[in-house]
Amino acid sequence: MSKMDAPTGADERYPTAFTVDDFRYNLAAVESRIAEAAHRTGRDPREVTLLPVSKTVPTERVRVAIQSGMRLLGENKVQEAARKNGETADLDVSWSIIGHLQTNKARDVAAFAAEFQALDRLRVAEALDRRLQAAGRSLDVFVQVNTSAEDSKFGMPPEELPAFLEALPSYETLRVRGLMTLAILTPDEARVRECFSLLRTLRDQAREDAPDLIGAGELSMGMSGDYQIAVEEGATCVRVGQAIFGARALPDSYYWPEG
Numbered sequence: 641m642s643k644m645d646a647p648t649g650a651d652e653r654y655p656t657a658f659t660v661d662d663f664r665y666n667l668a669a670v671e672s673r674i675a676e677a678a679h680r681t682g683r684d685p686r687e688v689t690l691l692p693v694s695k696t697v698p699t700e701r702v703r704v705a706i707q708s709g710m711r712l713l714g715e716n717k718v719q720e721a722a723r724k725n726g727e728t729a730d731l732d733v734s735w736s737i738i739g740h741l742q743t744n745k746a747r748d749v750a751a752f753a754a755e756f757q758a759l760d761r762l763r764v765a766e767a768l769d770r771r772l773q774a775a776g777r778s779l780d781v782f783v784q785v786n787t788s789a790e791d792s793k794f795g796m797p798p799e800e801l802p803a804f805l806e807a808l809p810s811y812e813t814l815r816v817r818g819l820m821t822l823a824i825l826t827p828d829e830a831r832v833r834e835c836f837s838l839l840r841t842l843r844d845q846a847r848e849d850a851p852d853l854i855g856a857g858e859l860s861m862g863m864s865g866d867y868q869i870a871v872e873e874g875a876t877c878v879r880v881g882q883a884i885f886g887a888r889a890l891p892d893s894y895y896w897p898e899g
């Protein structure tokens with residue numbers, strides 16, 4: 641493996657990890673920033689789980705990441721996750737699907753994923769439930785909410801959340817763990833923070849109105865550029881890719897298509 645596969649024009653904030661030591665170093669750096677953010681707001685850092693996101697990272701480097709101790713990895717696209725799952729079958733690792741899902745991919749998710757963080761339509765819940773029943777499996781899910789009111793983001797509008805949560809218990813193989821969101825992509829921290837605090841408010845409201853429907857009430861929010869703000873706002877899971885694996889060559893629009 642050589643440094644040649646580092647993306648050209650890579651973001652210098654996010655050096656590419658190649659070795660077990662590189663991964664341990666990057667993980668420790670992110671974990672210490674999570675701890676600082678937690679302490680700033682009087683939270684226990686142990687309430688926050690770090691989900692490393694390995695999308696676009698070649699399997700060769702993913703294997704090194706697993707050797708450094710990672711046991712659950714996030715992937716945005718189902719096919720990429722399924723391929724890497726096959727290529728790491730000899731290692732002890734599970735997969736969290738964190739990106740938008742089309743109903744025709746539900747079978748793949750049902751077959752191997754440990755967790756699905758982007759549930760935002762009942763048709764997907766139904767397709768997953770049917771496939772999971774057939775496979776004799778269950779699946780942890782997070783309901784994705786669009787907190788930024790941007791068209792390019794997936795997730796349901798906040799006002800649809802209560803009815804959606806009411807409908808989910810019919811799908812017996814799905815275990816709701818909480819809510820997930822992507823903040824608006826902007827350097828304006830105040831607007832990013834508003835997205836995260838909206839998700840927390842929605843969770844608090846759901847807990848008050850129908851505590852049985854929201855599971856542990858987890859909040860999956862925060863990525864490489866904004867996870868410290870997310871932790872200050874109550875995140876229990878941060879999904880971090882570039883700050884652990886290194887800068888991605890593909891633009892974010894590949895994962896969050898416009899409109």
Ligand SMILES: *Cc1c(COP(=O)(O)O)cnc(C)c1O
Nearest residue numbers: 693716738863864879880881882
């Ligand atoms: C890629 C991705 C992340 C992580 O983004 P980074 O900038 O690599 O930290 C988090 N959540 C979702 C849904 C993603 O697709």
